[in-house]
Amino acid sequence: MTQRSKYKNILGLNRRNQEYIRPFNPPSAKRIADNKILTKKVLAMEQIKTPEVYKLIRSKQQLKFLDWDSLPNSFVIKPNQGTGGNGIIVFYGKKKGEFAWIRPNGSVMTKNDMILHIENILDGRFSMGNKKDIAIIEERVKTDPLLKQYSYKGVPDIRVICFNGVPIMAMTRIPTKRSNGTANLHSGAICTGIDIATGITTYSMQMDTSSPFSDTYEDIDMTQDLIENKILSGIHIPEWDNILEIALKCQRVSKLGYIGVDIALDAEHGPIVFELNARPGLGIQVANKAGLRWRLEKVRDIEVRGIKHGIRLAKSLFGGEVEESIETISGRKVVTIDEKVLVYHHNQTKKKEGDKEYARAFMDTGVLTSRMSETFANRIGFFTTTQYFKSLNVPQKFNSIKEAQEYIDSHFKALTLEEGIKRIAKIVDGEDVKVRPVVEIKIKISGEVKDIEVVLLENSEYHLIIGREVLKGYLIDTSKTFRN
Amino acid sequence: MDYSTFTQWILEHGVPEKTLELFLAITIVATIVSIFRYLFGTKSYGIYAPILLAIAYSYTGLKYGLAITFMVITISLLSHLVLKKIRMHYITRIAINYCLLSIALVSFIILIDELGLGLENMSTVPPLALISIAALSDFFTKQFVQKSSKSSFTALFGTVLIATAGWFVITRDYISNYVINNLWLIPLLIFANLIIGQFKGLRLKDYFRFKSVIKENDTKK
Numbered sequence: 065m066t067q068r069s070k071y072k073n074i075l076g077l078n079r080r081n082q083e084y085i086r087p088f089n090p091p092s093a094k095r096i097a098d099n100k101i102l103t104k105k106v107l108a109m110e111q112i113k114t115p116e117v118y119k120l121i122r123s124k125q126q127l128k129f130l131d132w133d134s135l136p137n138s139f140v141i142k143p144n145q146g147t148g149g150n151g152i153i154v155f156y157g158k159k160k161g162e163f164a165w166i167r168p169n170g171s172v173m174t175k176n177d178m179i180l181h182i183e184n185i186l187d188g189r190f191s192m193g194n195k196k197d198i199a200i201i202e203e204r205v206k207t208d209p210l211l212k213q214y215s216y217k218g219v220p221d222i223r224v225i226c227f228n229g230v231p232i233m234a235m236t237r238i239p240t241k242r243s244n245g246t247a248n249l250h251s252g253a254i255c256t257g258i259d260i261a262t263g264i265t266t267y268s269m270q271m272d273t274s275s276p277f278s279d280t281y282e283d284i285d286m287t288q289d290l291i292e293n294k295i296l297s298g299i300h301i302p303e304w305d306n307i308l309e310i311a312l313k314c315q316r317v318s319k320l321g322y323i324g325v326d327i328a329l330d331a332e333h334g335p336i337v338f339e340l341n342a343r344p345g346l347g348i349q350v351a352n353k354a355g356l357r358w359r360l361e362k363v364r365d366i367e368v369r370g371i372k373h374g375i376r377l378a379k380s381l382f383g384g385e386v387e388e389s390i391e392t393i394s395g396r397k398v399v400t401i402d403e404k405v406l407v408y409h410h411n412q413t414k415k416k417e418g419d420k421e422y423a424r425a426f427m428d429t430g431v432l433t434s435r436m437s438e439t440f441a442n443r444i445g446f447f448t449t450t451q452y453f454k455s456l457n458v459p460q461k462f463n464s465i466k467e468a469q470e471y472i473d474s475h476f477k478a479l480t481l482e483e484g485i486k487r488i489a490k491i492v493d494g495e496d497v498k499v500r501p502v503v504e505i506k507i508k509i510s511g512e513v514k515d516i517e518v519v520l521l522e523n524s525e526y527h528l529i530i531g532r533e534v535l536k537g538y539l540i541d542t543s544k545t546f547r548n
Numbered sequence: 549m550d551y552s553t554f555t556q557w558i559l560e561h562g563v564p565e566k567t568l569e570l571f572l573a574i575t576i577v578a579t580i581v582s583i584f585r586y587l588f589g590t591k592s593y594g595i596y597a598p599i600l601l602a603i604a605y606s607y608t609g610l611k612y613g614l615a616i617t618f619m620v621i622t623i624s625l626l627s628h629l630v631l632k633k634i635r636m637h638y639i640t641r642i643a644i645n646y647c648l649l650s651i652a653l654v655s656f657i658i659l660i661d662e663l664g665l666g667l668e669n670m671s672t673v674p675p676l677a678l679i680s681i682a683a684l685s686d687f688f689t690k691q692f693v694q695k696s697s698k699s700s701f702t703a704l705f706g707t708v709l710i711a712t713a714g715w716f717v718i719t720r721d722y723i724s725n726y727v728i729n730n731l732w733l734i735p736l737l738i739f740a741n742l743i744i745g746q747f748k749g750l751r752l753k754d755y756f757r758f759k760s761v762i763k764e765n766d767t768k769k
Binding site: 070071073074076077078079082083148150176177180183184187189190250251269279280281283346349350353354355 | 586589635637638693694695696698699746747748749750751753754755756757758760761762
């Protein structure tokens, strides 16, 4: 294929505007998408959930009489007709006894700051064409725990582009420290492609905000600024089919032929529609490493008989990126998230050399060094080691990594006296920092025998937790779970 | 200078030659803006700002034009950064910016008179051209406040780039002489814009933006 014809798969701004937005998005439908209050009303007709509205402020007069006491501790202020996420402020909590609210970055906004911001919204500072606007005070979505692990503060959202009743392409936008907790790609949020068929994440990229040119992307494979960074590919987005169905319902009710639907996953309410987009951006192609143009052309003339049919079409036409990416990274082995691993016994006296047994292991890309429960360690011949470590009476927890390191430095000799202990590790467990021994064990995972280091944990649901150090070179399949 | 019959006929009806030249310049720069936007993907502050700037540059000369532009942006940026700390309404902020800009531009002319800095003929720059460039501050600050500093600088760069290209074209004597005597070119520009307006292909910028997508397709093959 020539370079020129390869570019033919890609949708550029010119073609998006002329062939898709102008003919398929009538002005009346665009008006719905550009107006959040109207969007909520229209979506309610299809019983599609949107964030609950607490207050609507239409004038400065109304602002004057706003009952600040009636606001919950956490909420979001939005301009009704804002663009590109501008003017949206999230509040996490209220300062006790004061009219002041805390933002995700820790800064505090007083009532006066808030009044000024709302006045700016009313004056149309954030609206298209600087028209007078309405300020919305609405519910703050509480992120689903799965996606929360990957996100720095804010709420990650899922963008699905639909055309002619078929979901065409999807991505998730994950807030980072650089993006200040917003899911805005231009401020540095991470953008991860999603395989339409399975709802499993594929490639990730982050816009290079330091580049003098706009829209320069960097390929990444892990989160960037969390305490324990995680691999971004292979995440199975919960309620995937439901998400696709909601996106198509949004398309049907809004009458936007070419639409971008932004959906967040709420911990309690499931998928919630944030916004409809009548002019969805093209960066989604980079996150999926695939062109929109050929996909759109493929479904253009198909008569789609309904939502289920649309989803089926999308899955068979555009799914399978995940398999492809496995092929590309050839040589990688697939392990399930909950895998049987063969563990060899430590050279010990009770059991004969070469003894081994199966352990239930959990693949956790969130930890670097693997972990093993003390009970299991005792079984495979580390009894003296665990007993020795217990006898040292190491404090249960430390307040900081630094404090833990100081403890290790001052007690290093005693801590490593036992021959089984290879080194001492500092681990973060919830909010506590702990000092734990590290031992070396031999395991067989996916047919390969490996010597690995494991941190001994006092109590753990799993015998073994396999961390990133070992998982390098493996792909984790989240669709299957361990069976005995 | 000898004019074509048609041009002469227009001038004889009392249309000032300068006005005619200005209108021609506007049509040419406007077309340059469409070319940059839809074929290259250059972002600018709309179409008015680059036209205004290109014409202003043709009066000030490119060197002086760019120097004044630099001054205007620096002052707008500084005033924005200072005023950001004070809580106030948007328009009052812009008004203060213009006050500061006026003071700064006058001071700048005085400073040039004292120090030279290679811009000795600053005082001969026509005041209207100076004001036209100062109007850039409004576009710059608006985008800076509403979108982001980066998007505003990108659009500023695009605007100045297009204005410079526009300045180059409209200040070539052979081009302006040719156009003024061949006014049939104007309908041709309309036609050119009609074609650009129908263009569906990728913009030059898209080729860079989506390079990684193409690369990935390569490895899959």
